Amino acid sequence: MPKKILRVLYTLLSLGIPGLGQAALGDVRRGIYIFLGAFILAGLSVFTAAQRARFPEQVYGLSAAALLRLGLASLVIFLVVRWVYTMLTRRLAQDEFTQRIAEGLFVALVVVLFSLVGPSLIQRLLPEEALKQLYTTLLLGMAVVLAWLWWWNARDAWNLAGQQETNWNGFIALVMVGTVILGTRIVGIDLPKAIREYRETGRILGDILWPWRAAFDYKATELRATAKIQAPCPPGSTPPPVNEPTEEGPWVVVEPTCGELSTRDEKGKLTYGTLLHIRGGGFVPGKKVKIKWENPIGNEFTPRGLGPTEIRVGPDGTFTSELYIPDVVIPTFAKGPQIHKLHVVQPGALKFTGKLSREMKLALQAMLESIMIGLMATFAGMLFAVPLSFLAARNLMFTLRTSPQGLVGGVLGLAAGGWVGWQASQRVALWLGGLEKAPVAVAFFGFLLVGGGALLGFRLLGWALDRLSQHLPGWANAAIRYGGFALIGAAMGWPLGLGYAHGILGIVWDPEEVAAAAGDIARIGAGLGALAWGYLAYRWGNSGFVPIGQWVYTVTRLILNVVRSIEPLIWGLVGVIWVGLGPFAGFIALTIHTIAALGKLYSEAIESIHPGPIEAIQSTGANRLQTIMFAVLPQVLPHFTAFSLYRWDINVRMSTVIGLVGGGGIGFLLIQWIRQVQYEHAGLAVWLIAITVSTLDFISASVRKRLV
Amino acid sequence: MLRVEHLTKVYENGTVALRDVSFTVEEGEFLVIIGLSGSGKSTLLRCINRLIEPTEGRIIWNDIDITALDEAGLRRVRREIGFVFQEFNLVERLPVILNVLAGRLGYVNPWWSVLYYFPKGEHQRALAALETVGLADKAHNRASDLSGGQKQRVGIARAIIQEPKLLLADEPVASLDPVLAHSIMGYLERLNQEKGVTILCSLHYLDLVQRYATRVIGLREGRIVYEGTREDIRRMTDEEFKQIYGEEAQRLGG
Numbered sequence: 001m002p003k004k005i006l007r008v009l010y011t012l013l014s015l016g017i018p019g020l021g022q023a024a025l026g027d028v029r030r031g032i033y034i035f036l037g038a039f040i041l042a043g044l045s046v047f048t049a050a051q052r053a054r055f056p057e058q059v060y061g062l063s064a065a066a067l068l069r070l071g072l073a074s075l076v077i078f079l080v081v082r083w084v085y086t087m088l089t090r091r092l093a094q095d096e097f098t099q100r101i102a103e104g105l106f107v108a109l110v111v112v113l114f115s116l117v118g119p120s121l122i123q124r125l126l127p128e129e130a131l132k133q134l135y136t137t138l139l140l141g142m143a144v145v146l147a148w149l150w151w152w153n154a155r156d157a158w159n160l161a162g163q164q165e166t167n168w169n170g171f172i173a174l175v176m177v178g179t180v181i182l183g184t185r186i187v188g189i190d191l192p193k194a195i196r197e198y199r200e201t202g203r204i205l206g207d208i209l210w211p212w213r214a215a216f217d218y219k220a221t222e223l224r225a226t227a228k229i230q231a232p233c234p235p236g237s238t239p240p241p242v243n244e245p246t247e248e249g250p251w252v253v254v255e256p257t258c259g260e261l262s263t264r265d266e267k268g269k270l271t272y273g274t275l276l277h278i279r280g281g282g283f284v285p286g287k288k289v290k291i292k293w294e295n296p297i298g299n300e301f302t303p304r305g306l307g308p309t310e311i312r313v314g315p316d317g318t319f320t321s322e323l324y325i326p327d328v329v330i331p332t333f334a335k336g337p338q339i340h341k342l343h344v345v346q347p348g349a350l351k352f353t354g355k356l357s358r359e360m361k362l363a364l365q366a367m368l369e370s371i372m373i374g375l376m377a378t379f380a381g382m383l384f385a386v387p388l389s390f391l392a393a394r395n396l397m398f399t400l401r402t403s404p405q406g407l408v409g410g411v412l413g414l415a416a417g418g419w420v421g422w423q424a425s426q427r428v429a430l431w432l433g434g435l436e437k438a439p440v441a442v443a444f445f446g447f448l449l450v451g452g453g454a455l456l457g458f459r460l461l462g463w464a465l466d467r468l469s470q471h472l473p474g475w476a477n478a479a480i481r482y483g484g485f486a487l488i489g490a491a492m493g494w495p496l497g498l499g500y501a502h503g504i505l506g507i508v509w510d511p512e513e514v515a516a517a518a519g520d521i522a523r524i525g526a527g528l529g530a531l532a533w534g535y536l537a538y539r540w541g542n543s544g545f546v547p548i549g550q551w552v553y554t555v556t557r558l559i560l561n562v563v564r565s566i567e568p569l570i571w572g573l574v575g576v577i578w579v580g581l582g583p584f585a586g587f588i589a590l591t592i593h594t595i596a597a598l599g600k601l602y603s604e605a606i607e608s609i610h611p612g613p614i615e616a617i618q619s620t621g622a623n624r625l626q627t628i629m630f631a632v633l634p635q636v637l638p639h640f641t642a643f644s645l646y647r648w649d650i651n652v653r654m655s656t657v658i659g660l661v662g663g664g665g666i667g668f669l670l671i672q673w674i675r676q677v678q679y680e681h682a683g684l685a686v687w688l689i690a691i692t693v694s695t696l697d698f699i700s701a702s703v704r705k706r707l708v
Numbered sequence: 709m710l711r712v713e714h715l716t717k718v719y720e721n722g723t724v725a726l727r728d729v730s731f732t733v734e735e736g737e738f739l740v741i742i743g744l745s746g747s748g749k750s751t752l753l754r755c756i757n758r759l760i761e762p763t764e765g766r767i768i769w770n771d772i773d774i775t776a777l778d779e780a781g782l783r784r785v786r787r788e789i790g791f792v793f794q795e796f797n798l799v800e801r802l803p804v805i806l807n808v809l810a811g812r813l814g815y816v817n818p819w820w821s822v823l824y825y826f827p828k829g830e831h832q833r834a835l836a837a838l839e840t841v842g843l844a845d846k847a848h849n850r851a852s853d854l855s856g857g858q859k860q861r862v863g864i865a866r867a868i869i870q871e872p873k874l875l876l877a878d879e880p881v882a883s884l885d886p887v888l889a890h891s892i893m894g895y896l897e898r899l900n901q902e903k904g905v906t907i908l909c910s911l912h913y914l915d916l917v918q919r920y921a922t923r924v925i926g927l928r929e930g931r932i933v934y935e936g937t938r939e940d941i942r943r944m945t946d947e948e949f950k951q952i953y954g955e956e957a958q959r960l961g962g
């Protein structure tokens with residue numbers, strides 16, 4: 001077959017299914033990439049466009065059909081434009097530079113063209129329903145991208161078949177543009193909205209950016225004058241005297257000083273009482289005064305519907321007004337005439353008192369709490385991270401080996417010692433009065449006894465069996481090895497089997513079925529474990545060494561990595577569930593994360609030390625602990641200090657946000673104020689955080705610079 | 709008496725550093741090991757106190773099979789074997805005195821020692837050892853503040869304080885200038901002659917070999933290719949030396 005026809009054939013293949021031509025030409029990987037790129041983009045377009053509908057899953061078909069339609073239309077338009085463009089530029093663009101410019105112009109042309117004809121294209125081509133239920137603009141954009149991709153893919157197959165140079169540029173550019181279009185929709189990026197709402201935001205942001213008025217207390221200076229009025233006014237009673245105007249300060253004169261209350265019947269109808277004539281003076285001219293009524297038990301309120309309660313003061317500082325005596329509910333025990341008060345109040349300027357406001361004090365206190373959470377979490381984290389880091393240091397652990405017999409003895413001793421320790425701790429707990437009465441002591445002795453017992457058993461039995469094996473004949477050693485390893489394997493396989501039954505099968509099976517089968521599955525697990533460990537026993541042979549240090553290293557590293565990759569905020573949730581809201585929860589969260597993070601940093605510091613001093617110290621007959629104290633610790637101490645400081649810095653920063661999930665500290669206050677729309681106070685918190693964090697950052701950076 | 713029998717070391721990456729090496733060192737000998745770079749000198753010395761685990765063969769020292777010892781046994785043997793390194797391997801951040809006292813770690817109470825506490829007697833011993841190498845006044849300096857030659861003298865003091873019966877020295881003077889080299893070798897010779905310490909030392913310079921060795925073995929590609937007595941070495945010409953040693957060999961004087 002002539003080459004030309006083959007070339008066309010491959011191109012057609014790619015036109016049918018993107019990437020197929022390339023795959024058929026032998027570049028399977030290229031084909032798969034192209035196919036996946038196109039497929040994923042198209043799928044995401046259909047999916048995302050449908051999200052506008054109330055029930056998206058019902059309009060996927062509609063969405064796909066719409067994309068296809070728009071796609072085909074775009075392809076036609078695109079190819080026509082491309083053809084016209086090629087015709088026009090064929091003669092014009094000779095050198096590469098002009099070609100590049102022409103390409104750029106072409107892209108711009110396509111974009112402009114589609115944004116012009118786009119709306120009418122959508123209106124013409126899509127059914128009413130699609131216009132209502134789908135993001136049609138998104139679909140059009142993606143249709144253009146996909147059409148273009150289709151064409152690029154055909155061109156690519158054509159070039160590949162003709163053994164011409166190919167590249168990924170067009171593909172990558174198109175996929176990126178498609179991703180950006182999709183991302184804009186998915187993230188809900190809405191530029192017009194952002195612009196529309198900036199004013200309101202500006203006001204609130206102002207509160208947050210410069211909240212310092214809220215940091216202090218202000219005294220409201222007000223002018224106030226009071227008159228006494230008696231009600232009711234039976235004959236023979238002596239009403240309070242009428243006030244006299246005074247020379248200085250505000251005054252009010254009310255006449256008469258004795259009268260009847262207004263009353264309200266059951267239907268709420270008002271019967272007016274005595275009308276009071278009010279004259280006042282000595283107030284700030286031009287500003288309003290407020291009339292307030294104080295009943296005999298000292299409650300102040302603004303009377304409603306009985307006369308003006310806000311009066312503007314005249315230029316000479318005086319005013320006049322009238323008011324019916326309000327309908328005051330008098331307690332039943334208060335029979336007879338009572339003294340009421342009429343206040344005239346004029347609010348004045350706010351006066352700076354120099355005292356911190358309540359909120360500022362709260363914020364400062366919470367900030368201190370945050371700093372302390374960070375500090376304490378760093379200390380506690382260091383405490384655990386230091387020993388862990390030695391277990392996670394490759395250079396220290398990889399030299400740790402034991403004989404298979406030693407391992408068997410060690411594991412048996414671990415179990416036996418742990419069990420004995422557990423028994424002992426039960427006794428001690430009983431003697432101490434139980435977990436309820438002395439939780440710390442019980443937990444402490446529990447850990448001490450179980451851990452100590454396990455460790456002791458591990459060392460003793462491990463050592464004993466190791467020594468013993470040197471005097472035993474080969475077959476006895478083999479028996480220990482196979483028997484012991486099988487036992488270890490079974491002990492590990494049993495819980496794994498149970499876990500599989502409850503954890504994996506439990507998802508799909510009926511709980512009763514799981515319960516019935518769990519025992520058998522655990523036995524199978526134990527059997528498989530024994531077999532696997534039997535194989536290990538075979539592999540290490542009689543004289544072989546078990547790289548136990550390597551195992552410890554791997555497991556420690558794994559745990560550290562997993563714990564570290566979980567965000568402190570999530571550990572914060574754990575802490576809140578564990579000990580409830582408050583700083584303690586935040587402390588627990590940060591401590592856990594710090595242990596993992598510092599553990600890793602420390603162990604890397606250990607791994608980077610010079611091995612020479614270790615060898616030298618070992619050569620003197622030093623044991624492991626001595627070697628660590630003399631050869632390792634002096635080398636890593638400056639690094640440890642630097643890392644700890646660095647972590648403190650991070651912890652304080654984290655402790656300011658750990659409050660968002662209830663972990664105490666200033667974040668707790670911040671989120672409360674934000675929820676209560678007290679942006680000025682929230683601004684205070686933000687400022688305090690910023691000041692503290694940057695100060696600490698500066699300090700710890702300069703100290704660290706001096707250290708390392 | 710140290711007996712090395714059929715010692716073979718294959719590193720994890722497959723490098724065969726020693727092949728079937730056997731020799732005997734009598735008490736009080738000053739045995740010098742020569743050989744090209746990469747011929748296995750360091751590997752051999754490190755195998756003897758098991759800083760490196762031998763792959764095959766045995767090392768018998770005064771009827772103890774070092775290769776068969778468990779950790780505790782190994783520590784007990786190591787404390788009687790001093791080791792002097794080419795790069796000194798001091799703990800740079802610790803004071804000189806602690807670097808020397810580290811030589812007693814195998815003898816003292818381990819629990820006290822990890823708190824950097826040593827009994828008074830040990831301190832005196834350390835100061836005496838520093839006196840021997842002429843560094844008593846530097847006892848409380850940081851090891852990192854010393855010059856190369858001083859560091860190696862601290863290294864020797866650390867070995868002396870172990871009261872070793874055997875001293876392994878891996879090119880102890882390779883990173884020092886000629887004058888210092890002689891003074892360092894002088895300390896080793898005194899240990900050998902006055903205290904009767906058996907010394908195994910790898911060296912690069914022919915004149916040092918001729919001056920200090922009582923016996924020489926030559927290694928090439930992990931095999932012993934030469935064994936000679938004191939007289940053999942004295943008679944040895946540069947050409948012969950170069951045959952074992954390769955063209956790198958030179959006299960200290962240049």
Ligand SMILES: Nc1ncnc2c1ncn2[C@@H]1O[C@H](COP(=O)(O)OP(=O)(O)OP(=O)(O)O)[C@@H](O)[C@H]1O
Nearest residue numbers: 719720721723725744745746747748749750751752
């Ligand atoms: N840790 C190691 N892992 C793998 N191969 C090693 C290791 N240490 C040394 N070797 C190799 O073993 C061989 C012998 O090395 P060794 O250090 O014993 O030589 P040497 O005679 O001391 O050399 P030099 O005079 O340079 O110190 C060399 O080929 C070296 O590359």
Ligand SMILES: [Mg+2]
Nearest residue numbers: 749750751878
């Ligand atoms: Mg060497």
